Amino acid sequence: MIHPHTCRRTTRSTALSFWVLALSLPSSAMAEFQPLDDSSLSGVSGQAGITIELETKINIDRLSWTDEGTLSVNNMRLSGHNDTTLDNLKLTVDIAGTGEVLEHGFSEIARRANAGLLSTSDPDVADALAKYSVNGEFGKQFNSGDLVIHLGATNYGAETSLTDYLQAIDFELAVGSLTTTGTEGSATLFSDVLLQGYVGPTDLVIRNDSATTRTLANGNQVSGAELQLDTHFKVTNGSLNWEAADLIFLFNFAAVRIEGLQIHNRRGNDTLGHFGMASATAKISRGTSAATGKDGLSIHDVEFRADIDMPIFKVGQASIGSVSFTDFAITDTTMMVYGH
Known part of the structure; x- marks a missing residue:
């Protein structure tokens, strides 16, 4: 003392x-x-934000949700290709000022196109330049107090190479099995999942607007303070055993083996602005259900766009050929999540 x-x-x-x-x-x-007087101090602000260079590998032996039974994700790993370190990651974190333009989506492509490093004869490049050019800056305009986190690469390679840019961050996701367990036994939904691919620009934005609410098309009320997710990615090689599960409540398969899985956006009528990558967006906030009046977690404005190729599709031990989806799109999707 x-x-x-x-x-x-x-x-x-x-x-x-x-x-x-x-x-x-x-x-x-x-x-x-x-000495600094009040007028001098009023012009002092920290506007640079912070940058985090990240290298990591994540291993989880078991992730479980237990209610009356248990749903478990077993032996999960997130790494770089071939179980190497997930690296070359750069996070920029900013709290926006009023009308501030910050890096978002493919704004780096727009900057390069404006500098003459990439040709706008490529439709995707021209789209990025038009979409992310804001008053002589490149990115997206935000409101005062918005928290903006942008995931990109530490090193994108040659500035004139789109391939280097799109393959700057490689990833590998492995899951041993997804199982359910109850008093009457257990069942495996998926097993031996291995996905390899590349991560494109990914953004997390927390909007500073808790004073307002808005009404969705289904009548749900949601807070203006919301987390917004935008990401691009592609799976170049994947495999899994599909033991018994639904695909987004549309298809139910069992005893299926998929090899050579690819998820991308290279064909069809929905490719512009995606640089061949699948995309996903969603907004998450507090909400109130119009149907039940329950308060819960609102997941809304969900959108997923991709082409999906399954060149080796086995039922049992025999291949039935290949299966593919073009312009696979999930839109106009809203979920209200609460306990019961």
């Missing part, structure tokens, strides 16, 4: 030492210290 009198003596001696040091400075050095 430190006696209070000792603290006061320490404080006085520290202050005395500071003034002795200050008085010992030459007059030329003292001349550099100038």
Whole structure:
């Protein structure tokens, strides 16, 4: 325990030492210290944000949700290709000022196109330049207090190469199995999942608008303070055993083996602005259900767009050929999540 009198003596001696040091400075050095009045201070702000360069590998032995039974994700790993470190990641974190333009989506492509490093004869490049050019800057305009987190690459390679840009961040996701367990036994939904691919620009934005609400098309009320997710990615090689599960409540398969899985956006009528990558967007906030009046977690304005190729599609031990989807789109999707 430190006696209070000792603290006061320490404080006085520290202050005395500071003034002795200050008085010992030459007059030329003292001349550099100038007081700031209120008008000077009003122009001082930190607008640079922070940058985080990240390398990681994530392993989870088991992730479980237990109610009357248990749903478990077993032996999950997120890494770079071939179980290497997930690296070359750069996070920029900013709190926006009023009307501030910050990096978002493919704004880096727009900057390069404007500098003549990429040709606008490529429709995707021309679209990025038109979409992300804002008053001589490149990005998206935000409101005061919005928290903006942008995931990109530390090193994109050659500035004139779109391929380098789109393959700058490689990932590998492996899951041993997804199982359900109850008093009557257990069942495996998926097993031996392995997905390899590339992550494109990904943005998380927390909008600073808690004072307002809005009404969705289905009547649900949602808060204006919401988390907004926008991401692009592609899976170049994937495989999994589909034991028994639904695909987005549309298709139910069992005893299926898929190899050579690819998820992208290279064909069809929905490719513009995506640079061949699948895309997903969603907004998350507090909400109130119009149907039940329940408060819960609203997941709304959900959109997913992709082409999906399954060149090796086995039922049992035999292949039945290939399966593919073109312009696979999930839109106008809203979920209200609450306990019961």
